[in-house]
Amino acid sequence: MFILILIAFLVSSINAASIVSRSQSYPLSQPAVLGPKTRLAVGNKVIAPDGFERSATLVDGVFPGPLIAAQKGDHFDIEVANELTDDSMFKVTSVHWHGLYQNGTNYADGASSALIGITVIIPSNMKCDGLRGPLVIYDPQDPLAHMYDVDDASTVVTLADWYHTAATVLRYVIGNTASSTLVNGLGRYAGGPMSDLAVISVEQGKRYRLRLVSMSCDPNFQFSIDGHNLTVIEADGQLTEPLMVDQLQIFAGQRYSVVLVADKPAINYWIRNLPNTNDATYEGGTNSAILRYKGAQNADPTTVNPAPKNPLQETNLHALIKPGAPGIPEYGKADINLNLSVANVFGTFYINNVTFTPPTVPVLLQILSGAQEPSQLLQNGSVIVLEANKVVELTLSTTGRGGPHPIHLHGHAFDVVQSAGNGTFNYVNPVRRDVVNAGGNGEQMVIRWTTDNSGPWFLHCHIDWHLDAGFAVIMAESPSDTRTQLIESMPHDWDQLCPIFDSLSPSQLGGGGRKSYEEAANISTLLFPPSPLH
Incomplete structure (x- = not known):
């Protein structure tokens, strides 16, 4: 099982010289690694990952947050300490362990409006201010281990967008664009200084499992390494046929794991990570990092970027372990067939004509208090009740601007039986993952899973601005089983979250207040209304 990771395997050939780098980009030292029993301090610090200084929300004062690594079967015991002090950003938060399915521990999933006792959702876009980091679970019995030689902290590759304005301001702007792209926490922005770029060091003749982790708040990326192929062996923690x-x-x-074969001349090669934003280029080393062979100069590469001949098509990915979607292999023949239609109306998203607004009482608490039926669960239209041990087939289609939309389901991996933009169905050996591209205007995707993990689980667009604008529903899986399973086992501290949060004043919550909205008005005239908190 490989969590929050992507592995890259690069093969190919290219000949190019290097020139002395103006950026003085050096190989990164082995990053700090935390174990499954650890403490994380969430606080504020001024950083300049692309050369532009700003205050950020960070784990242990670094971006990205330190790698948390464990072995399959380990028990996690992580203390998170809130040391946030910057009033311009939110000072309360929760942590979601993306890619961990929390089977039997739904209360610890960290998705605030579904699980935690608060009256408003803590904006997911705290991530856009820096609160993000990788977590990897290594499998000592990995059946594909024969394909690579190196798989450690140095081969975890984080991909992120970065903003020069706080998310508490940008969340009011309808349509905003990242200032830069960061690879392993370093990058450059257009018109900015020649700041350091991340360097991934390799030795000729070795094979590397690169674990690619997209921590993006918004854009998707086209990732490649000049002169090398990548062999995909995992998608979102699920092994694939190579x-x-x-x-x-x-x-x-x-997340993807790809194997890189370092069998090219020992020089420097551009790692390219182009976002789907207007006018994105590689000029001046933007949207880039460096693959440096042992013995190569400390220099920016001069390798070229030919048009791809063999780009990844999701339909070519197939699950390696127990392939096949559950249920009758025919469209519309699952136990539960759901159709969700998503529309974007002036920046606000509606799913089946309902925009998601956080309930005043979190759904898990409603269930534990006895609510069972859809009519009893708030918010009306945003909670879908599912029976236990049923095959669910979900068709999601989108209209309007803002796509393509990455859709994430908490609590499960699912089989992608129809990929966006593709007219065929595959029930025999589709890719299995937990984030899928739903496409853009007029497209649809179809996924299947089995309801074998009771609890309320978020289904949402993973573009943080879209989630904040209502692109979400809650799948309340077997409420009766949830109540039976959790009512005696939940820790007492969980019960205190609602009273603690509800007692906080606006100044204790942070977020910049009215000032954030006024700053947004100086950026754009296309704005969401101000928060009711302020």
Whole structure:
């Protein structure tokens, strides 16, 4: 099982010289690694990952947050300490362990409006201010281990967008664009200084499992390495049949493992990570990092970026372990067939004509208090009740601007029986994952899963601005089983979250208040209304 990771395997050939780098980009030292029993301090610090200084929300004062690594079967015991002090950003938060299915521990999933006792959702876009980091679970019995030689902290590759304005301001702006792209926490922005770029060091003749983690708040990326192929062996923690590509598109929240074969001349090669934003280029080393062979100069590469000949197509990915979607292999023949239609109306998203607003009482608490039926669960239209041990087939289609949308389901991996933009269905050996591209205007995707993990689970767009604008529903899976399973086992501290949060004043919550909205008005005239908190 490989969580929050992507592995890259690069193969190909290219000949190019290097020139002395103006950026003085050096190989990164081995990053700090935390174990499954650890403490995380969430606080504020001024950083300049692309050369532009700003205050950020960070774990242990670094971006991205430190790698948390464990072995399959380990028990996690993580203390999170809130040390946030910057009033311009939110000072309360929760942590979601993306890609962990929390089977039997739904209360610890961290999705605030579904699980935690608060009256408003803590904006997911705290992530956009820096609160993000990788977590990897290594499998000592990995059946594909024969394909690579190196798989450690140095081969975890984080991909992120970065903003020069706080998310508490940008959340009011309808349509905003990241200032830069960061690879392993470093990058450059257009017109900015020649700041350091991330360097991934390799040795000729070795094979590397690169674990690619998209921590993006918004854009998807086209990832490639000049002169090398990548062999995909995992998607979102699920092993795949090996598939060689020369470029892959990775959406917000997705992870891939790819194997890179370092069999090219020992020089420097550009790592390219192009976002789907207007006018994005590689000029001046933007949207880039460096693959540096042992013995190469400390220099920016001069390698070229040919058009891809074999880009990743999701339909070519196939699950390695127990392939096949559950249920009758025919469209519309699952036990439960859901159709969700998503529309974007002036920046606000509606699912089946309902925009998601956080309930005043979290759904899990409603269930534990005895609510069972859809009519009893708030908010009306945003909670879908599912019976236990049923096969669910979900068709999601989108209209309007803002796509393509990466859709994430908490609590489950699912089989992608129809990929967006593709007219065929595959029930025999589709890719299995937990974040899928739903496409753009007029497109649809179809997924299947089995309701074998009771609890309220978020289904939402993983573009944080879209989630904040209502693109979500809650799948309340077997409420009666949830109540039976959790009512005696939940820790007492969980019961205190609602009273603690509800007692906080606006100044204790942070977020910049009215000032954030006024700052947003100086950026754009296309704005969401101000928060009712302020």
